[in-house]
Amino acid sequence: DAYSPGSCTISNLPCTPLRVDSFETETTYDRVTVNGERYSGSSGPNGVLPVAGNLTWFADDTVSTGSWKICWDGVPPPPPPNSCTVSVSGPCVFDDGRCLTSPNYPSNYGLSQECTVSCVPHQVLHVESFDTEAFYDYLTINNRRFSGVVGPESVIPLDGTIKWQSDATLTRSGWRICWGGVGMPPSPPALPPGSPRAPALPCTETCAAG
Numbered sequence: 366d367a368y369s370p371g372s373c374t375i376s377n378l379p380c381t382p383l384r385v386d387s388f389e390t391e392t393t394y395d396r397v398t399v400n401g402e403r404y405s406g407s408s409g410p411n412g413v414l415p416v417a418g419n420l421t422w423f424a425d426d427t428v429s430t431g432s433w434k435i436c437w438d439g440v441p442p443p444p445p446p447n448s449c450t451v452s453v454s455g456p457c458v459f460d461d462g463r464c465l466t467s468p469n470y471p472s473n474y475g476l477s478q479e480c481t482v483s484c485v486p487h488q489v490l491h492v493e494s495f496d497t498e499a500f501y502d503y504l505t506i507n508n509r510r511f512s513g514v515v516g517p518e519s520v521i522p523l524d525g526t527i528k529w530q531s532d533a534t535l536t537r538s539g540w541r542i543c544w545g546g547v548g549m550p551p552s553p554p555a556l557p558p559g560s561p562r563a564p565a566l567p568c569t570e571t572c573a574a575g
Contacts, residue, residue, distance in 0.1 A: 368395070370426040378415040381437045382521045385409035389431025395424040397433065400519050409433060412507040412523045414489050455480025457529055460541075464493075467529060467539030474502070474531055474539040482527040488544040492516035495540040502531040504540065516540055 368390075383399065388409030390396065396405040398421045404410050410420075420435070453459050456468035457480035465482055467474040471494070490506075495516030497503060503512035505528040511517050527542075 366432065367429045368424055368432055369429060370424050372421065372423040374422075375420045376418060378418045378420060379437060380414065380416075380418070382412050382414055382523065383410050383420075384436045384438075385411040386434040386436055388433040388435075390424070390433060391428045391430055394427065395429070397422055397435070402515060402518070408509050409435065411509065412521045414519045414521060416519050449484035451485060452483045453480060454483070455529070457482060461543075463545045464541060464543040465527065466541045467497075470494075470539045470541055472538070473536040476531060476536060477533045478529070478531045480529045482529075483525060485522045485525045485527055486544055487521060487523070487525065490517050490520050490522065491543050492518045493541040493543060494538070495542075496537045497540065498532070498535045498537055501534065502537065504529055504542075516542060 388397075388404070389407055390405045392406035394405070396403040397410060398404070399410045399413050399415050399419075400417065402410075402413075451459050453465075456475070456478055458466045458468070458470065459482070460466055465485075468478055468480070469475065474497075495511070496514055497512045499513035501512070503510040504517060505511075506517050506520055506522050506526075507524070509517075509520075
């Protein structure tokens with residue numbers, strides 16, 4: 366069923382990546398907010414780590430369309446096995462063993478560039494710098510595009526892939542993102558074979574007006 370106007374806050378979320386099972390809201394106006402970033406339309410916070418433990422929802426009193434369902438596991442998923450190393454196809458740069466930068470960073474990236482980074486560790490991303498042409502030059506992680514000045518802070522690349530694309534018009538200074546740094550939540554250790562997993566916590570669905 367479609368949601369109703371209103372707002373609510375879900376607190377004390379576990380420190381595990383969010384999983385979006387479904388997401389459809391009125392673009393821009395009806396939104397979920399995690400880590401200060403707003404999600405609306407058909408793009409939810411998939412793979413995002415709720416660093417502050419909170420998720421808020423707001424729906425205005427005009428159009429009510431669709432619904433959303435966001436879940437998480439009882440314990441963080443183990444990182445994928447170290448069966449590959451980070452590889453870059455295209456002009457992006459793998460830097461310091463734990464960082465990626467746009468081409469020519471910190472100078473402006475070029476026009477009509479593309480690159481794909483594979484085997485990125487299953488760790489929380491930290492954005493050190495992010496400035497691209499909004500909507501047209503973007504990073505794609507977990508099927509979500511990041512552009513403008515809002516990068517993939519606290520996102521975990523669930524499939525180990527990061528893609529970059531710029532169009533043929535304007536350029537900006539680009540971006541630098543890292544993982545595994547000081548002050549970031551540590552990635553959980555892999556569970557020994559046969560270890561029981563903690564019971565899954567309940568899913569968070571569309572909340573009632575409050």
